[in-house]
Amino acid sequence: MTATMTDTWWDSAVIYQVYPRSFADGNGDGIGDLTGLMERLPYIASLGVDAIWMTPFQPSPQVDQGYDVSDYCGVDPLFGSMEEFDQLLQSAHLLGLRVLLDVVPNHCSSAHPLFRQALAAGPGSPERDMFHFAPGSHDGLPPNNWQSVFGGGAWSRASPESVDDKDWYLHLFSSAQPDWNWRNPAVGDYFESVLRFWFDKGVDGLRIDVAHALFKAPGLPDAPSVTAVVDGLRSNPLVSDQEDVHEVYRRWRRLAQEYTPHRLLVGEVNLDPARAARYTRADEMHQAFPYAFIGLGWDADAWAGVGSELEDARQTHGAPPTWALENHDLVRSATRYGGGATGSERARAALLTILGLPGAAYIYQGQELGLPEVHVPVAERVDPMWSRGGVCRDGARIPLPWTQESHRSHGFSQGQLPDSPWLPVPEGWGNYAIERQHHDPDSSLQLLRRAVELRRHLTGRGIFGKHDDVSWTVQAGGLLLCQRQENICIAMAMGTGRVRLPAGEVLISARPLQAAGWLEPGNSAWIVQN
Numbered sequence: 001m002t003a004t005m006t007d008t009w010w011d012s013a014v015i016y017q018v019y020p021r022s023f024a025d026g027n028g029d030g031i032g033d034l035t036g037l038m039e040r041l042p043y044i045a046s047l048g049v050d051a052i053w054m055t056p057f058q059p060s061p062q063v064d065q066g067y068d069v070s071d072y073c074g075v076d077p078l079f080g081s082m083e084e085f086d087q088l089l090q091s092a093h094l095l096g097l098r099v100l101l102d103v104v105p106n107h108c109s110s111a112h113p114l115f116r117q118a119l120a121a122g123p124g125s126p127e128r129d130m131f132h133f134a135p136g137s138h139d140g141l142p143p144n145n146w147q148s149v150f151g152g153g154a155w156s157r158a159s160p161e162s163v164d165d166k167d168w169y170l171h172l173f174s175s176a177q178p179d180w181n182w183r184n185p186a187v188g189d190y191f192e193s194v195l196r197f198w199f200d201k202g203v204d205g206l207r208i209d210v211a212h213a214l215f216k217a218p219g220l221p222d223a224p225s226v227t228a229v230v231d232g233l234r235s236n237p238l239v240s241d242q243e244d245v246h247e248v249y250r251r252w253r254r255l256a257q258e259y260t261p262h263r264l265l266v267g268e269v270n271l272d273p274a275r276a277a278r279y280t281r282a283d284e285m286h287q288a289f290p291y292a293f294i295g296l297g298w299d300a301d302a303w304a305g306v307g308s309e310l311e312d313a314r315q316t317h318g319a320p321p322t323w324a325l326e327n328h329d330l331v332r333s334a335t336r337y338g339g340g341a342t343g344s345e346r347a348r349a350a351l352l353t354i355l356g357l358p359g360a361a362y363i364y365q366g367q368e369l370g371l372p373e374v375h376v377p378v379a380e381r382v383d384p385m386w387s388r389g390g391v392c393r394d395g396a397r398i399p400l401p402w403t404q405e406s407h408r409s410h411g412f413s414q415g416q417l418p419d420s421p422w423l424p425v426p427e428g429w430g431n432y433a434i435e436r437q438h439h440d441p442d443s444s445l446q447l448l449r450r451a452v453e454l455r456r457h458l459t460g461r462g463i464f465g466k467h468d469d470v471s472w473t474v475q476a477g478g479l480l481l482c483q484r485q486e487n488i489c490i491a492m493a494m495g496t497g498r499v500r501l502p503a504g505e506v507l508i509s510a511r512p513l514q515a516a517g518w519l520e521p522g523n524s525a526w527i528v529q530n
């Protein structure tokens with residue numbers, strides 16, 4: 001850690017999300033791991049980003065690719081060892097990269113020792129009170145009508161074989177992910193020890209999984225309709241956004257501030273901007289992901305509408321917004337914006353646009369390469385959301401292509417073991433390879449490097465203010481404009497024809513302008529107006 005690392009480095013940070021299973025496989029078993037990541041940290045540093053966020057690598061049966069944690073303070077042997085993690089953290093810091101980890105406080109794995117103890121201890125025991133156990137109805141139905149986010153019922157029998165044990169347990173996700181009972185203070189104390197464990201090691205912050213869902217409505221009443229819970233954590237007050245949850249983040253914020261430098265808390269708060277912003281009040285988390293924005297399609301009105309709501313929320317609660325277009329749960333933006341060459345151009349323009357906005361930006365691995373969503377053959381899908389009847393998220397989780405040549409899954413796997421990645425790599429994947437894009441000045445990868453560098457430069461000179469006001473408009477022809485203060489404008493052509501740019505000097509554009517003062521469809525630019 002250098003002395004220049006301040007407590008609020010994150011306000012305008014660019015943070016790179018690493019999905020370890022698919023980043024780089026150091027031992028050749030087809031699954032990305034900590035050694036692979038450590039060897040390739042210089043690549044991430046070469047992007048100019050400030051930090052990485054690593055999705056879970058803790059011990060887990062891997063039913064939900066690590067979001068079913070059986071030991072919050074360990075490393076799954078699939079990914080490596082704690083010694084390797086310590087080395088990774090040190091190497092990242094030496095390269096000037098902070099490290100954020102994922103913490104999963106809503107649920108654990110059904111293999112977690114405390115859940116195993118709860119099962120063994122039986123109905124009415126204090127061990128069961130760590131989770132949501134409740135007897136079913138007399139006619140053998142679960143305690144309420146809630147449905148799992150992944151599809152199917154949100155309750156499973158504790159001991160299906162036993163006639164005496166009539167309890168069911170609640171799981172908002174798969175049956176291998178029992179929900180913790182946050183109304184039991186022992187759960188809060190347990191998670192405090194988990195946070196301290198990682199913060200004591202020097203981890204720089206945490207991304208908090210399903211942060212808004214920890215508390216459920218008292219008494220766990222029936223939902224008005226069965227679909228209400230399936231439709232999401234987003235709007236269902238029975239399973240999310242209960243007022244009590246805020247006290248958890250006040251406690252975590254105090255804890256994060258006990259450390260020097262302060263640790264960052266960023267929440268997965270899948271609520272509309274006004275409600276989500278309440279989680280980033282001055283004494284709660286520092287950041288929340290922009291869920292209303294992240295999954296939008298290529299639609300200028302929707303961008304401007306949600307952008308304005310995020311700006312209103314910022315002005316009300318003060319925390320700078322974050323910007324993201326992709327993560328490991330969503331369809332890749334190049335596909336969402338129409339697919340093919342058009343979708344790729346739009347994704348590249350959109351990435352440049354969010355990098356021009358005030359507030360932290362999160363990039364998901366492979367987004368810098370313009371990777372599209374991959375259609376994974378049904379027989380090779382592993383996502384539990386798919387197997388429980390929901391959508392399949394595997395197509396955004398394909399191993400990164402490092403080399404153009406297909407050998408060892410385009411350089412993803414090293415070592416001697418047979419070459420079979422955990423998800424299949426499609427034909428033509430090498431066209432997106434890092435090696436190839438690195439040598440092409442016009443590639444998406446090189447554009448990202450230039451944009452991150454320029455952003456840093458403009459921020460350093462105060463031209464990009466950390467707390468700039470922004471106003472969003474849509475002009476004729478589908479020109480999206482985001483005005484930062486009076487003199488910086490981020491423009492993106494989201495219509496079907498070319499559009500006139502506002503007057504000013506173009507600092508960077510996603511593709512070269514074909515005619516001065518005009519923006520072609522699917523292009524974007526940062527403009528300084530004097």
Ligand code: NOJ
Pocket residue numbers: 064067104173209210268328329
């Ligand atoms: C959100 C995570 O991003 C996702 O991958 C996971 O399945 C759910 N939370 C449940 O932990």
Ligand code: CA
Pocket residue numbers: 025026027028029030031032033078
């Ligand atoms: Ca491996």
